[in-house]
Amino acid sequence: MDTRQLRTFVAIAENGTFARAASVVNLTPSAVSQQIYALEQELDTKLFNRDSRPPSLNLQGLKMLETAKQILALVDETRGVLSGKQMTGTLNVGSVRTSTIGLLPRAIVALRQEFPELSVNLRVGMSSMLISDVNADRLDLAIVAEHAGVSRNLLWSPFIREPLMVIAPPGTPWMPAKELLEALPFVRFGSDVPLGALINNELARLGITVQDIAEIDTVPAIVECVAAGLGVSIVPDIAVRENGRDMLKLPFGEPQVFRKIGMIHRAGSPKAELFVTLHNKLAEMAGEFGVYREGGAAEGS
Template sequence: MGIRELKTFVAVAERGSLSAGAEARFISLPAVSAQIASLEAEWGISLFDRTRKPARLTNEGLALLAKAREVLGLYDQIGDAIREPDDLTGSLVLGSIPTALTSVIPKALLSLRELHPRLQIRVHHGLSPSFAEMLRNGEIDAAIISEPRVQLPNLRWEPFAREPILVIAPREAKGRTDEALLKAYPYIRFNRHFWVSHVIEEALAKRRIVLRETMELDSLEAIALMVAHGLGVSIIPVSHTSFLRLHRVKAVPLGRPPLSRTIGLAERVGNPKGRLTAALLDALNRAAAKIAKTST
């Protein structure tokens, strides 16, 4: 058993199939099958229950997955220990909510590439609740999520930016206040499963604003496009004013004082890749500061 086989096993286990694992590892499907078979033969166990479709990890497979992640985390730290202090290498799997993908992440990744060219970061997009579960399961190393509504067990969250929550409307809309716009047009809801949607719903409920909902979408770009075409208004977090100019929509703050949300970097307590996530958080803070400066 070697590091190569463990990396392949973890890739297959996390992605749910041999073919997906092969794609992640950039090797052929027969090579993946051979490496999994080698692990099973060495330990005399079955790692996957192949009678089920798709195949699922056995109890032995789950136990090996937990230990394999520990071993690979320690393996990544070896390079850090023998290289110069400022020379970071290794890999990070990062989850991100949509707004960060079009604001802080590109700037932060570019900065990290210049400072640490051997550091590899793979980015996935999704919802804050999903990322919290993936962090606990060790499927990702860190995630950019909105501020948790409750304390997340065994996870640490560090804020680095605030995003205003705005009512967006067609550019020609005549209403000047958030309430006037919300009452004048049909409402396009931002996915109710996003944590920020709960904050929005609570703010509207306190003011007893009744909406005429016509759509529910989870893409900020799709929502902005619908609004720009005059199909309704929406309430969304906006990371940068360029988003409003690009989609040709008008915006007013939601509430007084204006509502906003805080986003930050979450990771497991005792993360073995803490040195890498610390560098990422530093880059995110710098990127957020630059964006805030250009937005004022």
């Protein structure tokens, strides 16, 4: 099996007939038939239903079509990386629903300005599913919080290390963070993700007893509730950096607690240099809390 056969096979699937495909790949119809015959012999399976006119892909052919497109995309991307030519192909990106997700579209736009031939697909989901999809090669990379579930064959590289802040409604008189958290109703981040565990563990370590008034699973909604005067809460700095709405903001933790958001991807990917570029654009947009990468290096899991 070689890439010429695969390109001919894909051309037939996309153009409907062997004859049309022949003009696309600059071969004679006879040469196209010979390539497909050789491919079927090597795979030891028929890829076309030849009882129909023109021949159509059978079930095995449909399965092979997806594989062929993946192989050809990988070959093209690898050639681009090795030759230093403009990056083409598709970058499949997943991201958790995090307060840093606002950085990602801006970073993708900046990446496509640098590589205009690059196509980017973005999907938002839960961290466990995204990690599974990276492992299974359904995603090239994923943006997730520091996570114990990252397997050893994946590389983890944080692009932001930011502090957690105690926030209170506008007009709240200043007092130490511990007193503030115990004096006002508490809007809890009620999501089973690393940020929730980080907050809860530090509250317990400091012996802070809070009085819950609400449990909410998104940081922006928590900020809205605090701004409206519902109570006090704890959020990442980025959630209130640009629009604090005159809320009282104090560092959380002793010493102050930081959380990391980063990128995971498979080791040895031919898109590694592209990952570094996207990572550093995210770090740049994270401002003073950005964490940059050099070369292809990344932290292990």
